[in-house]
Amino acid sequence: MASHVINLQQVVKSYHDTVILDIPRLELDYGVYWLLGGNGAGKTTSMKVMAGLIPFQGDILLDGTISCNKQPVQYRRYVNYAEAEPLYPGFITGSDLVALYAKTKGQGFKDVQEMIDLLGLGSFIHRPVSGYSSGMLKKVSLLLAFTGRPKVILLDEPLITLDTQSLPLLYTLVETFHQQYGVTFCITSHQPVTAGSIQLQVQDKNIVKI
Numbered sequence: 146m147a148s149h150v151i152n153l154q155q156v157v158k159s160y161h162d163t164v165i166l167d168i169p170r171l172e173l174d175y176g177v178y179w180l181l182g183g184n185g186a187g188k189t190t191s192m193k194v195m196a197g198l199i200p201f202q203g204d205i206l207l208d209g210t211i212s213c214n215k216q217p218v219q220y221r222r223y224v225n226y227a228e229a230e231p232l233y234p235g236f237i238t239g240s241d242l243v244a245l246y247a248k249t250k251g252q253g254f255k256d257v258q259e260m261i262d263l264l265g266l267g268s269f270i271h272r273p274v275s276g277y278s279s280g281m282l283k284k285v286s287l288l289l290a291f292t293g294r295p296k297v298i299l300l301d302e303p304l305i306t307l308d309t310q311s312l313p314l315l316y317t318l319v320e321t322f323h324q325q326y327g328v329t330f331c332i333t334s335h336q337p338v339t340a341g342s343i344q345l346q347v348q349d350k351n352i353v354k355i
């Protein structure tokens with residue numbers, strides 16, 4: 146039987162003495178998941194834990210073999226994350242970020258220049274990010290989440306600050322990466338990004354399928 150793409154085992158995340166997440170087990174197979182929950186429920190914390198970006202107790206297995214806590218570098222190579230409100234040092238350019246990601250993530254499924262053109266980033270990608278609007282920053286962070294050859298892409302509030310013309314482009318990228326490249330998505334959003342997404346909810350510190 147095929148392994149689960151993501152398998153959370155006894156995951157507990159606390160900030161100081163306050164337990165924010167307590168997830169005894171959660172198994173996610175290939176799919177597009179839509180993560181719901183009220184303000185402060187723990188959606189962003191869940192995404193950062195699944196991205197392997199913040200410490201937590203327990204473990205997460207990718208494809209049944211790669212442990213987030215024991216093989217963090219390998220794990221993070223295959224799990225991409227775009228945060229809700231991206232922040233980068235002001236002096237760096239979008240192109241610098243793309244070059245850095247290309248170097249660390251390796252050859253991507255899709256040509257980066259093609260995605261730059263698709264998302265309309267060409268006119269500012271060579272400028273320092275200190276001059277970007279929040280929507281421009283958001284587009285760059287989304288582009289970076291689609292670099293390399295991820296097995297999982299986590300998108301935290303990908304729709305906020307994006308203009309209406311960009312929404313269908315993002316939907317297309319998600320569909321393409323899911324259907325053609327076999328990528329599993331977990332997305333927090335106030336509206337579904339794709340039809341047929343599987344709903345999850347952060348409820349009482351746990352993540353449950355609804």
Ligand SMILES: Nc1ncnc2c1ncn2[C@@H]1O[C@H](COP(=O)(O)OP(=O)(O)OP(=O)(O)O)[C@@H](O)[C@H]1O
Pocket residue numbers: 160165182183184185186187188189190191
């Ligand atoms: N760095 C931190 N230090 C301490 N507490 C934190 C930290 N980050 C988040 N929290 C707390 O963890 C809880 C969950 O926060 P989180 O940002 O994950 O919620 P969320 O569901 O994404 O909320 P929202 O919908 O408002 O963005 C909240 O009570 C928040 O105050």
